[in-house]
Amino acid sequence: MKSDEFKRKLEQYQQGSLTPEEEEQFENELEKLDEYQNFLETEMKIEVTKNEYDPNLEKRILKRSQLFAYLRIGLSTLISVLLILPTLNLFTSVYYNAGGDSSKMNVLQEITETVIPITNPNVELENPQKTRNFLKAKYSFDLYKRIGKERTFIASDNITLVLNHATRERRNVPTMMSANPPLDQKAAITRLSKLNEEIVVELFIVFNEPQESNQVDTLANKYDMDILWRAVKTDDNEHEDERFIGYPENFHREKGATSAEEEFKSSLAFLSKHEKLARSISNNKIHSAKEKLNYIKKNGISIVGLSVTGPSQEILSFIKEQDENISNVYIGGEKLWNWQTEEK
Amino acid sequence: MELANGRKIKTSSLIHWIAYGLLIINLFYMNLNVLIGKPAYFLVNISLGLLAMLLCSVVLYMKKGTDSTPIIGILLNVLSIIIVVGTLFFYVG
Numbered sequence: 065m066k067s068d069e070f071k072r073k074l075e076q077y078q079q080g081s082l083t084p085e086e087e088e089q090f091e092n093e094l095e096k097l098d099e100y101q102n103f104l105e106t107e108m109k110i111e112v113t114k115n116e117y118d119p120n121l122e123k124r125i126l127k128r129s130q131l132f133a134y135l136r137i138g139l140s141t142l143i144s145v146l147l148i149l150p151t152l153n154l155f156t157s158v159y160y161n162a163g164g165d166s167s168k169m170n171v172l173q174e175i176t177e178t179v180i181p182i183t184n185p186n187v188e189l190e191n192p193q194k195t196r197n198f199l200k201a202k203y204s205f206d207l208y209k210r211i212g213k214e215r216t217f218i219a220s221d222n223i224t225l226v227l228n229h230a231t232r233e234r235r236n237v238p239t240m241m242s243a244n245p246p247l248d249q250k251a252a253i254t255r256l257s258k259l260n261e262e263i264v265v266e267l268f269i270v271f272n273e274p275q276e277s278n279q280v281d282t283l284a285n286k287y288d289m290d291i292l293w294r295a296v297k298t299d300d301n302e303h304e305d306e307r308f309i310g311y312p313e314n315f316h317r318e319k320g321a322t323s324a325e326e327e328f329k330s331s332l333a334f335l336s337k338h339e340k341l342a343r344s345i346s347n348n349k350i351h352s353a354k355e356k357l358n359y360i361k362k363n364g365i366s367i368v369g370l371s372v373t374g375p376s377q378e379i380l381s382f383i384k385e386q387d388e389n390i391s392n393v394y395i396g397g398e399k400l401w402n403w404q405t406e407e408k
Numbered sequence: 409m410e411l412a413n414g415r416k417i418k419t420s421s422l423i424h425w426i427a428y429g430l431l432i433i434n435l436f437y438m439n440l441n442v443l444i445g446k447p448a449y450f451l452v453n454i455s456l457g458l459l460a461m462l463l464c465s466v467v468l469y470m471k472k473g474t475d476s477t478p479i480i481g482i483l484l485n486v487l488s489i490i491i492v493v494g495t496l497f498f499y500v501g
């Protein structure tokens with residue numbers, strides 16, 4: 065029934081102007097409306113009940129939300145903490161290894177491989193290993209020396225680089241000069257003459273006066289022995305024998321230079337660019353590399369000391385021949401015969 | 409999916425938790441790499457990172473962009489893969 069029709073019939077019903085038939089039909093209609101009304105009231109009651117305030121429900125919701133918030137914060141913290149170490153490790157890698165040949169790690173390696181042979185007579189660097197720990201780079205290596213024709217292990221050493229600061233683990237390499245007392249020429253002759261002729265030795269000879277490199281070669285070539293290292297005069301000051309710097313006999317062969325002297329000069333030029341690192345790695349033996357280089361360029365290369373190895377009796381003859389030209393002799397290690405004479 | 413206590417759990421939430429779980433496991437392995445000093449688990453790292461990224465993308469699709477956490481998850485996994493590959497690239501030794 066439409067709204068207008070309903071209104072009209074309601075007025076007629078109230079006035080009593082409806083026919084009995086229409087009256088009955090309209091009353092049925094009103095009953096239907098009562099039922100609708102009852103249904104709606106029931107539904108509304110349920111809805112009102114649902115919307116009623118429930119403190120327990122609120123507590124439960126709050127507790128669950130709190131738990132989720134704690135869980136999220138905990139997970140975020142855990143993830144952030146776990147990311148710190150790998151991220152810093154990546155930055156460490158980039159800092160020390162990026163840049164190819166000029167990376168900090170490679171420069172450290174090059175300086176070390178230059179400094180060790182220059183500052184230590186008859187010491188060779190072997191088994192180099194580059195490792196990178198957390199926030200620092202480490203360059204480890206073994207040191208060997210030659211006695212006769214055999215190479216002998218001296219020590220393991222490593223250099224740690226933290227940012228631009230290098231620290232060497234070993235403050236002092238046990239070389240001939242650091243591990244043995246200096247002997248004068250007579251004492252050295254006495255000691256060497258008591259050695260069996262089947263013994264090979266290594267020793268370091270300090271000259272009274274600087275010698276020309278060719279002059280040293282001429283002297284040494286007369287004897288069946290090998291020159292291992294030459295100490296070079298790099299300034300006019302007197303200093304301890306232990307602080308000599310020089311170059312190994314095969315210095316140029318390893319690096320592809322024309323001669324060991326030229327390689328020594330280019331090494332000093334290289335070290336002058338990395339003075340701070342060179343000083344730390346050499347335990348202060350290399351300082352003012354540029355001044356030393358200028359001195360050599362001005363005065364030429366003069367040999368002030370010599371590291372040699374060979375049969376004890378050959379070396380004894382060499383020392384005897386030098387008359388008063390020797391100020392100190394350091395006798396290093398000795399070994400049983402391992403000498404094979406090479407054609408010179 | 410319905411749990412034993414009658415509460416319902418959404419599939420997208422479950423995948424989300426799995427993705428974050430994988431991310432955390434991956435980060436533990438990455439820390440292990442740093443502690444032992446070599447990227448020994450880099451394949452595990454990359455696999456877990458990619459898998460977690462995939463799961464986060466699925467969650468992102470299922471939730472139709474209503475939640476930002478899957479995007480954060482994807483970014484964290486991308487970061488972890490960059491760290492692993494970067495460290496491997498500059499690894500010496």
